Amino acid sequence: MRMVSWGGSETLWHGAAKHLCSRGLRVATHTAAATRPTPAMTDLARLGVATTFELTSRSLSLRLLRRTAPRLYAHKLNHRLRGWLGTFEEPKVIVSCGSLLDDFSELANLSDNRIPYAVIIQAAAPEIWPHDGALAGIEKFLLNARRVFFVSHHNREDVQQFLGRELTNAEVIWNPASLPAAFRSGETSPTFPQAAGLSLGCVARLDVHAKGQDLILRTLALDKWRARPVTVTFYGEGPHRRTLQNAAHYLRIDRSVFAGQTTDIPALWENHHLGVLPSRYEGMPLSVIEAMMLGRANLVTATCASAEIVEDGVTGFLAAAPTATALDEALERAWVRRAELKKMGDAAARTIRSRMPADPCRELASRLVEIFVSDT
Incomplete structure (x- = not known):
């Protein structure tokens, strides 16, 4: 290796x-x-x-x-x-x-x-x-x-x-899943946030070639998302941190946060309603598996491996392609159904535990x- x-x-x-x-x-x-x-x-x-x-x-x-x-x-x-x-x-x-x-x-x-x-x-x-x-x-x-x-x-x-x-x-x-045993088993789970609006969490290395974080910024730059209480926090480090910060500045997106690396995954999900990972390509992302185990629905791209574990409209939302247009469409559906996100997250937790070995x-x-x- x-x-x-x-x-x-x-x-x-x-x-x-x-x-x-x-x-x-x-x-x-x-x-x-x-x-x-x-x-x-x-x-x-x-x-x-x-x-x-x-x-x-x-x-x-x-x-x-x-x-x-x-x-x-x-x-x-x-x-x-x-x-x-x-x-x-x-x-x-x-x-x-x-x-x-x-x-x-x-x-x-x-x-x-x-x-x-x-x-x-x-x-x-x-x-x-x-x-x-x-x-x-x-x-x-x-x-x-x-x-x-x-x-x-x-x-x-x-x-x-x-x-x-x-x-x-x-x-x-x-x-x-790199989680403490009590969270892997479902014995405990992070509290679902009660804050209004829609808080997105993106947990991935900052690498737009693979993870597509630039698509999130381009989507949130659309007028309709500027008018809505939607925030995104990027967790992780990587070769495109400065590049993404520059893009956020250029697009005048003031509701994005670059939180850096974190080891307390359950704690970070207490602040977010929905996971988002618009990958251009993937293996099988640990961050999506972990978010599902912790009771969070995820918005992912349908063209990569994430779609094998996220069921559209049931445990999350599938963007048809790694493009801002497709991400906008999927995010709109998540926004309309934001009151159901906790229920979808609970379904995600049950689904992932039933499918993967302990x-x-x-x-x-x-x-x-x-x-x-x-x-x-």
């Missing part, structure tokens, strides 16, 4: 690693080096996981080598990975990738050396389809895996389309044991 900062896509493999440790299995991780140790990685090390790190930025010589001699570059990287894997007897490898745009050069030797491995893919969409030159390597990488795990049916179908073939070794698993990380760990350990 390569990471710049810890994100939702790391939650699944991290939780599975903890469960594998609890079974007495030897677990090791090879991740990109962050500027400082994340609490999650420190947590793994405390459990006995051997954590190793790789610099996130290549040296100038390696970057030049990648451009001028890609085969030699791949050989050098494969040598590094072989060295790490060589410290284990009969290793089994789980590769977690944010998308198939990641660099798989270091992993080419896995199937060549008959090292069994599984792949977790967190996001896929035409917006992030790989170029033609990468297809052969990706196809080999996926076809030779023991399993390819997707976090949504939408993503599995999307990858099969750009490969032009069915992946018979693929299956869909759930992303986990502990998706434990489920993944069990599948990995079935796939790898039981075969030896």
Whole structure:
């Protein structure tokens, strides 16, 4: 795994690693080096996981080598990975990738050396389809895996389309909710706000390419929304914070707040009637799963994986496309039915609990044991 900062896509493999440790299995991780140790990685090390790190930025010589001699570059990287894997007897490898745009050069030797491995893919969409030159390597990488795990049916179908073939070794698993146990079970839930108007909460990294926060601002800039008591709070950090703040200033939207990163998810939902996430592409957003568990309806786009868990008009609202026009139409329906949002949120909580396992990380760990350990 390569990471710049810890994100939702790391939650699944991290939780599975903890469960594998609890079974007495030897677990090791090879991740990109962050500027400082994340609490999650420190947590793994405390459990006995051997954590190793790789610099996130290549040296100038390696970057030049990648451009001028890609085969030699791949050989050098494969040598590094072989060295790490060589410290284990009969290793089994789980590769977690944010998308198939990641660099798989270091992993080419896995199937060549008959090292069994599984792949977790967190996001896929035409917006992030790989170029033609990468297809052969990706196809080999996926076809030779023991399993390819997707976090949504939408993503599995999307990858099969750009490969032009069915992946018979693929299956869909759930992303986990990072909530305290009492909130996951429904034993307790945040208070629904009694304030008038409509308060929107958008919990996502500030990345308009994926999450589409700019569409919220463009929608709220319409005259009819300026005349209504509607507010939006953006939670999270990312590469487009300043860009979105500039857009809000330019559009003269004075009822948007950038609240930054927060770890108390239940507390933030006490301030909002409705979740909104107009993603251009998605895996399976943890923020929507968590909002549903906490009794909030969500407005999401129908063209990505969020639509697999949000039922239009029952547990939330679907915008037909990631456009301001479609978002305006869906938000209008939410406004008209704002008195029903608590009831819809209650339905969302029941729905998500009935559909997903109590502990998706434990489920993944069990599948990995079935796939790898039981075969030896």
